[in-house]
Amino acid sequence: xxxxAPLSPLDARPxxxxxxxxxxxFNGDVVALRDLNLQINQGDFMSLLGPSGCGKSTALRIIAxxxxxxxxxxxxxxxxxxxDLGVVFQEPTLMPWAxxxxxxxxxxxxxxxxxxxxxDEVLEALKLVGLDKFQNAYPRELSxxxxxxVSIARAMVTRPRLILxxxxxxxxxxxxxxxxxxxxxxxxxxxxxxxxxxxHSVFESVFLSDRIVVMAARPxxxxxxxxxxxxxxxxxxxxxxxxxxxxCRAASDALHEAIGVAA
Amino acid sequence: xxxxxxxxxTDAPDADELxxxxxxxxxxxxKWSLPVIVMALGIFFWDRxxxxxxxxxxxxxxxxxxxxxxxxxxxxxYEASLLTARTTILALLLAVLGGAGLAIxxxxxxxxxxxxxxxxxxxxxxxxxxxxxLIFIYVDSKTAGMLLCAWIVAFFPVxxxxxxxxxxxxxxxxxxxxxxxxxxxxxxxxxxxxxxxxYFLGGLKIAGGLSLIGAVVAELVAGTGGVGAGLAxxxxxxxxxxxxxxxxxxxxxxxxxxxxxxxxxxILSHALLHKWHESALTxxx
Numbered sequence: 326x327x328x329x330a331p332l333s334p335l336d337a338r339p340x341x342x343x344x345x346x347x348x349x350x351f352n353g354d355v356v357a358l359r360d361l362n363l364q365i366n367q368g369d370f371m372s373l374l375g376p377s378g379c380g381k382s383t384a385l386r387i388i389a390x391x392x393x394x395x396x397x398x399x400x401x402x403x404x405x406x407x408x409d410l411g412v413v414f415q416e417p418t419l420m421p422w423a424x425x426x427x428x429x430x431x432x433x434x435x436x437x438x439x440x441x442x443x444x445d446e447v448l449e450a451l452k453l454v455g456l457d458k459f460q461n462a463y464p465r466e467l468s469x470x471x472x473x474x475v476s477i478a479r480a481m482v483t484r485p486r487l488i489l490x491x492x493x494x495x496x497x498x499x500x501x502x503x504x505x506x507x508x509x510x511x512x513x514x515x516x517x518x519x520x521x522x523x524x525h526s527v528f529e530s531v532f533l534s535d536r537i538v539v540m541a542a543r544p545x546x547x548x549x550x551x552x553x554x555x556x557x558x559x560x561x562x563x564x565x566x567x568x569x570x571x572x573c574r575a576a577s578d579a580l581h582e583a584i585g586v587a588a
Numbered sequence: 589x590x591x592x593x594x595x596x597x598t599d600a601p602d603a604d605e606l607x608x609x610x611x612x613x614x615x616x617x618x619k620w621s622l623p624v625i626v627m628a629l630g631i632f633f634w635d636r637x638x639x640x641x642x643x644x645x646x647x648x649x650x651x652x653x654x655x656x657x658x659x660x661x662x663x664x665x666y667e668a669s670l671l672t673a674r675t676t677i678l679a680l681l682l683a684v685l686g687g688a689g690l691a692i693x694x695x696x697x698x699x700x701x702x703x704x705x706x707x708x709x710x711x712x713x714x715x716x717x718x719x720x721x722l723i724f725i726y727v728d729s730k731t732a733g734m735l736l737c738a739w740i741v742a743f744f745p746v747x748x749x750x751x752x753x754x755x756x757x758x759x760x761x762x763x764x765x766x767x768x769x770x771x772x773x774x775x776x777x778x779x780x781x782x783x784x785x786x787y788f789l790g791g792l793k794i795a796g797g798l799s800l801i802g803a804v805v806a807e808l809v810a811g812t813g814g815v816g817a818g819l820a821x822x823x824x825x826x827x828x829x830x831x832x833x834x835x836x837x838x839x840x841x842x843x844x845x846x847x848x849x850x851x852x853x854x855i856l857s858h859a860l861l862h863k864w865h866e867s868a869l870t871x872x873x
Contacts, residue, residue: 389767407769418760422782422864434778435768463864 338366340402341486341519342388347397349383349545356544357383361397363538363547365487365521370513372522372530372537374576376584380545381523385489388521401486408436411480411488411518415495417472419464419479425451426460429479443482450482451475453512470501477509481518490522494529506532507561514558527580531572532564539576541583548583551576649833657833658840664822665834669841672818675731675803676845679738683795686739687746688788694747695754695780696772712744716802720809730810734818737809738802742795749791753784786865789857796849804842819845 347361358380365371373381386392387399389412401409411432419428429450433443440447451457454474464472473493480488494502506529513520524530530537537551553572555563563569601609631651637643638650645653658665690708694701720737727733757780765775807820817825819838826834861867 389763391763391766407767410767412764412767414760414763416760418758418764420761420779420782422785431764431778432768435765435770435774465864465866 338368341365341367341369342402343398343400344384344388345398345400347384347387347394347399349380349387349392350395358387358394359544359546361545361547365519367486367519368517369536370520370522370534372524372534373540374524374527374530374537374580375540375545375548376542376580377525378545379540379542379583381540382491383545384540385491385521385523388487389489408432408483409486411483411485413473413476413480413488413490413493415492417464417469417476419472419475421464424461424463425456425467425475428464428475429482431479432483446482450478453481453515454478454508468501469497470505473497473505474508477512481512481516484516484518486519488518488520490520492523492525495525502529503564509533510557510559527573527576531569531576532559537576537579539579539583549579551579646830646832649836653833654836654840657831658837661834661837665819665838665841668817668819668822668838669845672800672803672807672820672842673845675734675738675806675818676800676849679735679742679799679802680792680796680849682735682739683742683746683799684792687743687791687795688750690743690747691750691754691784692776694751696776708744708747711740716741716805717809720806724810734803734806734810737806738799741802741805742799745791745794745798746788747791749787749794750784753787754780756787757783786861786867789853789860793850793853793857796853797846800842800846800849 342363342365344361344363347358348356349358350356361380361384363371363384373384375381383392387394389410390399420431423431426447429447430440430443433446434440448457448460451460454477456471456474456478459467459471464475467475476493480490494505497505510533512518520534522530522533531553535553535557537553539548539551540546541548551572553576555568555572635650635652638648649657690704694705716737719740720733723736724730724733727736761779761783762775765779770778803818804820807818808824811821811824819842823835823838823842826832826838
C-alpha cells in the first residue's frame with residue numbers, strides 16, 4: 326500500500342477516528358481537557374502542538390484507551406480491534422531482556438501469533454527503519470536514535486490504522502532528530518500510515534504534518550488548526566524554503582496565542 | 589618539532605593511556621593475588637604464634653594440626669558436610685519456591701498482600717534461634733524441622749526482592765501492554781517476571797548465605813549427636829570433647845560451603861543477566 330496518488334484534499338479522506346465533545350476532569354476539579362473535537366482521517370499526519378499542561382498527552386491517552394473521557398465519545402470508523410493502534414513513547418520503551426527482533430515481534434506475540442508466522446513482517450519492519458542487520462542485538466547495544474527506530478518499527482509492524490507518537494524525538498540530539506524526521510516521512514510515504522504526533526516543537530510539527538492542532542492550557546482545549554499544505558515528499562530543501570518559514574510563522578503565532586491565552 | 593617527524597604521527601598510546609593500562613593490569617593481578625597473600629600471611633602468623641608461645645593444641649591448634657585433623661577425620665566430616673549441604677540446598681530451593689511464589693501471589697492480589705505481608709515481616713524479624721526450639725517440639729522429623737528453620741530465614745529476601753521487582757516494571761512498557769490488551773498471564777510472564785529477574789537474583793544471593801546460617805542454627809538447636817549429625821552439630825560435639833582442631837576443620841568446611849554457594853549463585857546471576865542487564869555491563873574509561 327502506498328500513497329502513489331497525489332494527496333487528496335483533507336476533507337475527502339475517509340475518517341479513522343472521531344473524538345466528540347471529550348472532557349477529562351481529574352480529581353473532580355482539574356480540567357485537563359474541555360470539549361475536544363477531533364476527526365482524524367486516513368493518511369493524516371496530525372500534530373498536537375501546545376504548551377505544557379494543554380492536555381496533549383491526556384488526549385493521546387484517551388485515544389489509546391488508557392484513560393476514559395469524563396464526557397464525550399471516542400469512536401472508530403468501522404470495526405475496531407487492538408491491532409488498530411501503534412504507539413511510540415518519548416522513551417524507546419523496549420524490553421531490555423529481549424532482542425531487537427523480539428521487541429518488534431511483541432504486538433504479534435500478544436495477539437498469540439507464532440514468531441515463525443510473522444517473521445517476514447518483523448524483518449520487513451526492521452528493514453524499513455534500517456535496522457535489519459541488528460535483529461539479534463540487545464537494546465543496550467544500540468544508540469538512542471537506533472532504539473527509537475526499533476520502537477517505531479514495533480509500532481508499525483502490524484500496519485495499524487493509527488500510530489500515536491508522544492514526543493518521540495524530544496530526548497534526541499538535533500542531528501539525530503532531523504534524520505529521524507526525514508526517515509519518518511519516508512516511512513509514511515512507503516506504508517501510508519495515519520499518525521497523531523505530539524510535540525513541543527513548532528519546527529518539527531511543520532516539517533512533518535499536514536495538520537497542526539494547536540492547543541491551549543487551563544483548561545486544555547483546541548485553540549486552532551493550522552494546515553500545512555506543502556506537498557509530500559518533503560526533503561531537506563523544504564526545511565530551508567520560504568514556504569516552510571511561512572508555515573512556521575503561522576504555527577508559531579498560533580502557539581504564542583495559545584500561551585498568551587493561558588497566561 | 590617538525591610535523592614531518594614520523595614519530596609524532598604514530599598512534600602509540602600516550603602517557604595517560606599507558607598509566608591507565610598499567611593500573612588496570614595491576615588491579616587484575618591484585619584482585620586474586622592480594623587475598624591469597626593475606627591468607628598465606630594469616631596462616632603463617634597463626635602457626636608462628638602457636639609455636640612461639642607454645643600454646644597447647646586443646647586451646648589453639650596450629651594450622652598444620654587442623655589440616656591433619658581434616659584429613660584424619662575426613663570420613664566423619666564429609667558425611668556431616670553432605671547433611672548440612674542437603675539441608676541448605678533444600679531450604680534454598682524451598683525459599684525460592686515459597687518466596688517467589690508468595691511474591692507472585694501478593695502481586696496478583698492486593699487483598700492477599702495486605703492480609704499476609706505483615707506476617708511475613710514478623711516471621712522474618714523474629715530471630716530464628718528463638719523459634720527453633722518450638723519448632724522441634726511440634727515437628728517430629730528432625731529433617732523437616734531443620735528445613736523449616738532454614739526456610740524461615742531464607743525465604744524473606746527472595747519474597748521482598750521479587751515483590752519489589754514485580755512492581756518495578758517500566759511504566760511505559762506497562763502502558764504498552766495495556767494498549768495491546770495483554771491479559772494478566774501475558775503481563776506476568778512477558779513483562780513482570782523478566783523485569784523482576786535481576787531483583788530476584790539479588791535476593792537469591794542473600795538467601796543462599798542465609799539458608800546456610802539457618803541450617804547451622806537448626807543443627808545446633810536440634811542437637812543431633814552421633815550418627816547423622818551435620819557440620820554444626822559436629823562442631824558442638826567436638827567442643828564438648830575439647831577437640832578444638834576438629835572444630836576448626838568443620839568450621840573451615842562450613843566457610844568453604846558458604847563461599848561455594850555465593851560463587852555458584854553469582855555465576856548463575858551472570859549467566860542470566862550478562863546479555864542485557866546494566867549490572868553486568870563493564871564500561872570503558
